[in-house]
Amino acid sequence: MEKKDRRIEKICVIGLGYIGLPTASMLANHGYKVVGVDINRERIRRIEEGSLNIVEPGLKTLVSGAINSGNLKVKTTPEDADAYILCVPTPVRWENNTPRCDLSYIYNAIESIKPYLREGNLIIIESTVPPKTTRRIYN
Numbered sequence: 001m002e003k004k005d006r007r008i009e010k011i012c013v014i015g016l017g018y019i020g021l022p023t024a025s026m027l028a029n030h031g032y033k034v035v036g037v038d039i040n041r042e043r044i045r046r047i048e049e050g051s052l053n054i055v056e057p058g059l060k061t062l063v064s065g066a067i068n069s070g071n072l073k074v075k076t077t078p079e080d081a082d083a084y085i086l087c088v089p090t091p092v093r094w095e096n097n098t099p100r101c102d103l104s105y106i107y108n109a110i111e112s113i114k115p116y117l118r119e120g121n122l123i124i125i126e127s128t129v130p131p132k133t134t135r136r137i138y139n
Contacts, residue, residue, distance in 0.1 A: 008122065009033060012081035014109045016043060016074065018054055019126055020087030021063065024074075028066035035081060036074040037112075047074050078113045083122040086110075090127045101130050110137055 009032065013024040016038040024036040038044055046053060050064055066072035078084070088105035106127060113123075125134065 008082040010035070010081045011083045011085060012037060012078050012113065012116075013085045013087060014038075014078060014112065015087035015089075015105075015127075016047060017087065017089070018056075020085070021047065021052075021054060022056065022059060023085060023087060023126070024072055025059075025062045025066040028069060028072035029062065032071065034066070034072045035079050036072060037076065037078050038074070039076060041076055044074050044076055078116055080116045081121070083124065084113050084117075085124045085126055087126045090129055101128070101133075103129065103133065106133070106137070 011024075011027055011032050012035045013020050013027070014037045016024065016036045020036065020038070024034045028034040036047070043053070047063065048067070050060065050067075052060055052063065063072075067074075086106060086109045088109050089102075090106060091102045092099045093102045094100070106125065106129065110123075117123075
């Protein structure tokens with residue numbers, strides 16, 4: 001693929017589950033340098049071996065193409081990037097008969113990328129979050 005003049009060249013995708021892995025692979029197959037991050041070492045090992053636990057038509061080919069291109073590497077810790085995409089779970093917990101979104105995975109993901117953030121970085125929260133979450137994170 002021909003190198004295009006673009007501001008975002010390297011992307012770090014946090015969470016390599018049903019959303020994160022296809023997202024990271026698609027971006028890598030379109031010429032971006034992508035670091036896919038997951039705290040689950042077993043998941044990282046399986047992705048590297050091509051033994052995916054996600055059943056989705058064409059996903060295995062998409063992932064292997066991304067890794068074989070050299071544009072996708074997977075690891076357990078983030079690194080410097082131009083953009084960060086958070087694809088972590090936000091399970092619903094019930095408190096006093098009221099559903100609450102558990103944002104602990106979001107907060108942990110933010111903490112993990114803090115050492116790498118610099119002015120001009122883009123952060124995308126792909127996970128489902130309630131209104132005003134980004135404001136709370138920013139403050």
